Amino acid sequence: MLSESQIATYREDGYVIPDFRLSEDDLEQVRSAHDRLLARHPEFRDYCPNLLAYDPGFLNVARHPAILEMVGQVIGPDFALWNSSFFAKPAGNGKRTPWHQDGEYWPIRPLATCTVWIAVDAATPENGCLRVIKGSHKSSKLKKHRTVEADDVTLHQELMPDEFDESQAVDLVLQPGQISLHDVFILHGSEANNSPNSRRGMTLRFMPTSSVFDRDKAREMHETMGVIDHSQRTLFLMAGTDKSGENDFRMRL
Numbered sequence: 001m002l003s004e005s006q007i008a009t010y011r012e013d014g015y016v017i018p019d020f021r022l023s024e025d026d027l028e029q030v031r032s033a034h035d036r037l038l039a040r041h042p043e044f045r046d047y048c049p050n051l052l053a054y055d056p057g058f059l060n061v062a063r064h065p066a067i068l069e070m071v072g073q074v075i076g077p078d079f080a081l082w083n084s085s086f087f088a089k090p091a092g093n094g095k096r097t098p099w100h101q102d103g104e105y106w107p108i109r110p111l112a113t114c115t116v117w118i119a120v121d122a123a124t125p126e127n128g129c130l131r132v133i134k135g136s137h138k139s140s141k142l143k144k145h146r147t148v149e150a151d152d153v154t155l156h157q158e159l160m161p162d163e164f165d166e167s168q169a170v171d172l173v174l175q176p177g178q179i180s181l182h183d184v185f186i187l188h189g190s191e192a193n194n195s196p197n198s199r200r201g202m203t204l205r206f207m208p209t210s211s212v213f214d215r216d217k218a219r220e221m222h223e224t225m226g227v228i229d230h231s232q233r234t235l236f237l238m239a240g241t242d243k244s245g246e247n248d249f250r251m252r253l
Contacts, residue, residue, distance in 0.1 A: 001070045010074050014137035014186035015172070020066055022118065022177040030120055030202055033057045034086060046095045047154040048086040049228050051202070053252075058084055059236070062204050067116055067179070068238055074181060075114045075208045078240030080247065082108075082213055082233055083205040087154060087190075089128050094193030096128065098158030099166070102205075103184045104145050105157060105227050107218035111142075112211045113184040119174035120200035127199035128191045130180065131169040137185035147226065152192065157227065159187060210243040 002010070002018055010016040022030075033055050037044060041054065051058040061067070062081050071079060087097065103111040123129035143163040148156045164187050172180050182188065193199050207213065215231040222229035234252040242249070 001066050002073045013134040015132050015182035017180045027177050051084045071114050071206045078209045078243050079206050080209055081236040081238050082207050085203045087201045089193035089199040091196050091198045095152050095154050096192040097154045097190045099189035103142050107214045108211050109214050111184050113207045115182050116204040117180045118202040119178050121198050123174040123199055125171050127195040127197050128193040130172040130190050132186055132188040133168050136187040137183040140185055212244050212246045
C-alpha cells in the first residue's frame with residue numbers, strides 16, 4: 001500500500017499520509033462504537049487512553065489488511081498492537097494536546113512504535129488537526145518534558161519550550177477516513193477545537209516484537225511520573241512472531 005517514495009518520506013520526515021481511505025461503513029462502525037463508549041463512560045468525552053479495555057469492537061479497524069500491510073512496511077513483518085486510544089475534540093471546546101513525543105509516556109524497550117492516526121471527522125487547522133515537526137524523530141532520543149497542571153489538555157507531559165520551534169510545524173489536514181502514520185520520536189501536538197465542527201481521531205499503536213512491552217517499567221512510570229498506568233494493557237500479535245521472546249500476550253480486557 002505504501003510506495004517506495006512514501007516509505008522514504010516516513011523515514012525522512014517521521015510521518016506519511018498514505019493514498020488510502022477507510023470506507024464509510026468502517027467509519028460508521030468506529031463512530032457507533034465511540035457513541036456506545038460515551039454513553040457508558042461520559043468521562044471519556046475528550047480522551048480515552050485505552051479503547052480496547054472497554055470495547056474490543058475497536059479491534060475491527062485495527063485488523064484492516066491494508067493498515068497492517070502499511071505498518072509492516074515501516075516497522076517490519078513482526079509486530080503487535082499494544083494500545084488504541086481516542087482523541088475526541090468536541091465542537092466549541094475540544095481540549096488541546098501539548099507538544100510532546102509519544103515515547104515519553106510508553107514502557108517499551110527499545111522504544112519503537114508506529115502510530116496509525118485515523119481521521120474519524122475531517123481534521124483541519126480550524127478544529128485542531130495534528131501538527132508535526134518534520135524530521136524531528138531522527139535523533140531517536142527523547143527530549144526534555146515537563147508536567148502540565150491544567151484542565152484544558154488531553155495529556156499532561158509537554159516538551160520544554162526550548163526543545164522545539166513551533167514555527168516549523170506542519171498541519172496534517174485529513175479528510176474522514178484518511179490516516180497518517182508517525183514515528184514514536186516525532187514532535188507533535190494539536191491546538192484546541194473552538195470551531196463548530198468536531199474533530200474525532202482514533203489511534204492504533206503498533207510495536208515491533210523485537211521490542212519488549214515492559215510492564216514493570218509501566219508501573220514505575222505511573223508511580224514516578226503520574227502518567228497512565230499501562231501495565232495491564234493487552235498485547236495483540238498482529239503479524240509474525242514475538243522476536244524478543246519476552247512479551248506477555250495474556251488477555252487483560
